[in-house]
Amino acid sequence: MDPYHQQQQQQRRRFLAGTAPFSPETPFSRLIDQSLASPETSTQNPYLETLESVFLRLNVSHDNQPLHSGSHDNIFNGSVVDFKILDDLASSGQVGFLPTQNNDINAFGATRVQDFVHNPMMAGYNSDLRSNTFVYGGAYQNPNLNNRRGVMQRESHYGSMNNVLVSKSQNYGRRPPWLQDYVSWEDLSGKIVALAKDQHGCKFLQRLIESATREQIDMLFYEVIDYVGGLIADPFGNYVVQKLVEVISEEQRTRVLRMLTRTDFQLVRICLDVHGTRAVQKLLNCITNPLQVSLVVSALNQGAVALIKDSNGHHVIQHSVKHFSPQDNKYILKQVAEKCFEIATNKSGCCVLQRCVEYSEGEHRDRLVAEIIANALLLAEDHYGNYVVQHILDLKMPQITENLLAQFDGSYTALSCNKYGSNVVEKCLLTTSEDQSTQIILELLSNPGASMLLVDPFGNFVIQKALSVSQGEVQRGLIALIERNSQMMISNIYGQKVLVWLTKNRRLLNL
Numbered sequence: 001m002d003p004y005h006q007q008q009q010q011q012r013r014r015f016l017a018g019t020a021p022f023s024p025e026t027p028f029s030r031l032i033d034q035s036l037a038s039p040e041t042s043t044q045n046p047y048l049e050t051l052e053s054v055f056l057r058l059n060v061s062h063d064n065q066p067l068h069s070g071s072h073d074n075i076f077n078g079s080v081v082d083f084k085i086l087d088d089l090a091s092s093g094q095v096g097f098l099p100t101q102n103n104d105i106n107a108f109g110a111t112r113v114q115d116f117v118h119n120p121m122m123a124g125y126n127s128d129l130r131s132n133t134f135v136y137g138g139a140y141q142n143p144n145l146n147n148r149r150g151v152m153q154r155e156s157h158y159g160s161m162n163n164v165l166v167s168k169s170q171n172y173g174r175r176p177p178w179l180q181d182y183v184s185w186e187d188l189s190g191k192i193v194a195l196a197k198d199q200h201g202c203k204f205l206q207r208l209i210e211s212a213t214r215e216q217i218d219m220l221f222y223e224v225i226d227y228v229g230g231l232i233a234d235p236f237g238n239y240v241v242q243k244l245v246e247v248i249s250e251e252q253r254t255r256v257l258r259m260l261t262r263t264d265f266q267l268v269r270i271c272l273d274v275h276g277t278r279a280v281q282k283l284l285n286c287i288t289n290p291l292q293v294s295l296v297v298s299a300l301n302q303g304a305v306a307l308i309k310d311s312n313g314h315h316v317i318q319h320s321v322k323h324f325s326p327q328d329n330k331y332i333l334k335q336v337a338e339k340c341f342e343i344a345t346n347k348s349g350c351c352v353l354q355r356c357v358e359y360s361e362g363e364h365r366d367r368l369v370a371e372i373i374a375n376a377l378l379l380a381e382d383h384y385g386n387y388v389v390q391h392i393l394d395l396k397m398p399q400i401t402e403n404l405l406a407q408f409d410g411s412y413t414a415l416s417c418n419k420y421g422s423n424v425v426e427k428c429l430l431t432t433s434e435d436q437s438t439q440i441i442l443e444l445l446s447n448p449g450a451s452m453l454l455v456d457p458f459g460n461f462v463i464q465k466a467l468s469v470s471q472g473e474v475q476r477g478l479i480a481l482i483e484r485n486s487q488m489m490i491s492n493i494y495g496q497k498v499l500v501w502l503t504k505n506r507r508l509l510n511l
Helices: 003-017 028-037 046-056 084-091 125-133 177-181 192-196 199-210 214-231 237-245 250-260 266-272 276-285 290-301 304-308 313-323 330-338 340-344 349-359 362-374 376-380 385-394 398-408 412-416 421-431 434-446 459-469 472-484 486-490 493-504
Strands: 059-062 080-082 152-156 162-166
Touching (some): 192 199, 192 214, 199 214, 199 237, 214 250, 250 266, 250 276, 250 290, 266 276, 266 290, 266 313, 304 330, 304 340, 313 330, 313 349, 330 340, 330 362, 340 349, 349 362, 362 385, 362 398, 376 398, 412 434, 421 434, 421 459, 459 493, 472 486, 472 493, 486 493
């Protein structure tokens, strides 16, 4: 026998003899095996005596019929286990509850009987975990499970010893028992707000709203109207508000808006909330008259820029810009124009700015476009700003395009070597007229660093795009540039991309 097993055997003998103290790290199943292997437990070891007595005193029954408990095997054949004895031992500091290292709580919240170990340091700890253990038949019962019996499952482990799993009740996913008390609309009186803030209660109310009469809708409305400011940003209550605003009358909807705009920045704070923004968007979809629009837009104006730059709030501003008239949004558009560069270089703001350009009209649009063109060179090299510049080019409005290209004169080579600017140059080549694209390519070819574009990580894509849109002498000038630098390009990964593209598209280029 090797030294390791000799040491293990020696420790086992010392433990059974009562000369080795109990260790909290000792696996529970090892204690069971030891107790079964040595029925004549030594009185020198009180831990083993307590452990054996615990399981011998367990009250096990099946459908309320006692089972024979003369052996350890029979103890674990039932469906209901009375753990009151273990509770008494825990109170006296002899037994504690410790989760196992492997699968301490299974997918259904079940725990193992093997996890009950002797640990004086953990006395009383099991009482903190009762809500997760779901043990039935004794002192531990969860009232939320409607007193249904747990399901015991057996699993072979350490020979004759079986794990006992006590799972949640079979009504998993059904309506909680406490909701079953509400069987009529009269029962809901005074309890709507509390139900709306509950995970199950909010679903319950949503189903009721779907089939409610006009009188019942009115009852719900008058219950929640004074609390709508809190419910609309509640993780569960916001769903009830979303459902309710779809079915209430126009007058009631106006009253909701007045409640949400009573104080300065109240609606702004709600829109910045991850839950509130969804409910506000639903509310805006239901707006039907100028008074309601005025209430919303006036409230949004107080924090338009903050909302535009926020990951939650920008959705509300986009909705306003898209569905309300430019005249209604004039104050929002004014703030966007004043903070154009700040908004254009923001992740959320660049999306809002594009929508503002798309849906605005007249002088509002002209001012936005003028601000974008004035900052075009900086925006073209920005992570988010380049999308705004590309959007302006996609408008294909001759005067706007001409003014924009004028901002880039003399900078096309530098932009072509920029990660974001290269996308803008490609867009210029695609969306402009033949004369304008020719001027861009000629500027690239006349630059002393033109050959470096062929092997640049971003410039090579500009060259490929230039080859595809150019014609005649300009195209031949690009090909000549490539031929002069082909040896350098062969040994460069980006240069190879250009050569491969040229090889594949020779027929397209009539070469």
